Amino acid sequence: MVKVAALIVAAGRGTRFGGDLPKQYLTLGGRPVLRHSLARFAAHPDVAVTRAVIHPDDRDLYDQAAQGLATLLEPVPGGAERQDSVRLGLESLVEHTPDVVLIHDGARPLIDGALIDRVIAALAEHPGAIPALPVADTLKRGAGGRVGETVDRSGLWRAQTPQGFRYPDLLAAHRAAAGRTLTDDAAVLEAAGGTVALVEGAEENVKITTPIDLSRAEALFRGPGEPRIGSGFDVHRLGPGSFVTLCGLEIPHDHGLVGHSDADVPMHALTDALLGTINAGDIGRHFPPSDMRWKGADSAIFLAHAGALITALGGRIVNVDITIMCERPKIGPHRARMATRLGDILGLSASRISVKATTTETLGFTGREEGIAAQATALVMLPF
Known part of the structure; x- marks a missing residue:
């Protein structure tokens, strides 16, 4: 797979915004503006490493903004100009050997995973790619308070970030x-003879430059939020053993579940359901079975990771529903403890966690007791 790194550029002082606090550390939806960008890239399943470039005087502010985002690399100090900051950030990634790098403005907090x-x-076919929107307004060139001429807007685009490049x-x-001094990273690559592709941008992907920009962005967080539903399904075969791990509990059985981790089928299904609510891929992309770090791992690590990604994006888990499919063992006697264990991991009341079970009437692989399957559904509220 292509190794993707993200650089979040947040070393500016925000002089056009005014005030004593740099705009990337102002509050938006109850969290610093910069945290929104950091959390989105940290949650993206294809972004292997994320690093911020910050002003040396802002370390305390950065630490508050990044609190709880354990997957971030240590920030590095920026330079006098944005271009210097990006270059210093790129140099700091040499040891991580990324294939491609995404450069994003820390003051663009409303980025989404699809963009x-x-x-x-686009980087599979082009050395560079930027999101952009076609210019819709009529353009005028002015001088002395008067219109000098109307500028042809055909072929003109409004560039956004993240801008992506082969590292x-x-x-x-x-x-x-x-x-x-060049205006953006696409211009830097163009000056070196590289070509840059255009991909569809997003109107919501605004840069916070003025107080009005911040007020407009804040309006998106005033409503009840947007409901997101995710689903997950998992299967593990049965093999030798004396217990099965289901929803974090070791339940005595005459077989064990076989898997790279502890093979906790319902917890894996629930992890996928939660990741699905934020378009963050699946459990295998975050914890690949080829990685020996997860050999025999407690699946609570996976579930807690999914829950933390949702929290980092300002989301709230409303409820989850799990159905375990097996002939044996009986799930009923363990349901309450299962819900409690899952709630402990997610910081969620057990009353919001449903654990059910069904047999398949001796049909199929579960009916023949060759394996256990589980499906899960989750409802999450996101800020916008």
Whole structure:
């Protein structure tokens, strides 16, 4: 798979915004503006590493904004200009050897996963790609308070971030452009002779530049939120053993479940359901079975990770529903403890967790007691 790194550029002072606090640390929806961007990239299943470039004086502010986002790399200090900050951030990623890098403005908090997907996909065929929107308004060139001429808007686009590039190409281009002043990273690659593709941007992906921008973004967080429903399904075969692990409990049985981790079928299904609510891929993309770190791992790690990603995005788990499919063992005697255990992991009341079971009337692989299956559904409220 292509290894993707994300650089969140947040070293600016926000002089156009005014005030004593840099705009990326102002509050939006109850959280710092920068945290929204950090959380979205940290949650994206294809982004392997995420690092912020910050002003050296802002470390305490950054630590508050990034609190709880354990997957982030340590931030690095930026330079005098944005272009310097990006170059320094790129240099700091050399040891991580990414294939592609995404450069995003820390003051663009409303980025969504689908836009990130589009930029990454375009890099399979192009050395660079940026999200953009066609200019819809009539453009005027003015001087002295008067219109000088009407500018042809055909072929003009409003560039956004994240801008994506093949990492070696952009690093070389930034090194070559040191000392020059270019408007964005696409311009840096263009100056080095690279081509940049356009992908569809998003109107919501605004940059917070003025107090009015922040007020408009804040309006998205005033409603009850947006309901998101996710579903998950998992199967593990039965093999030698004396217990099965279901919803975090070791239940005595004359067989065991076989899997790379502890093979907790319902917990895996629930993890996928929660990841689905935020379009964050599936459990295998976050915890690949090829990675020996997860050999025999407690599946509570996976479930807690999914819950933390939702919380980081400002989301709230409303309820979850799990159905376990097996002939044996009997689930009924353990349902209450299962709900309690899942609630402990997710910080959710057991009253919001339903654990059910069914047989398949001796039909299929579960009926023949060759394996156990589970499906899960989750409802999450996201801020917008």
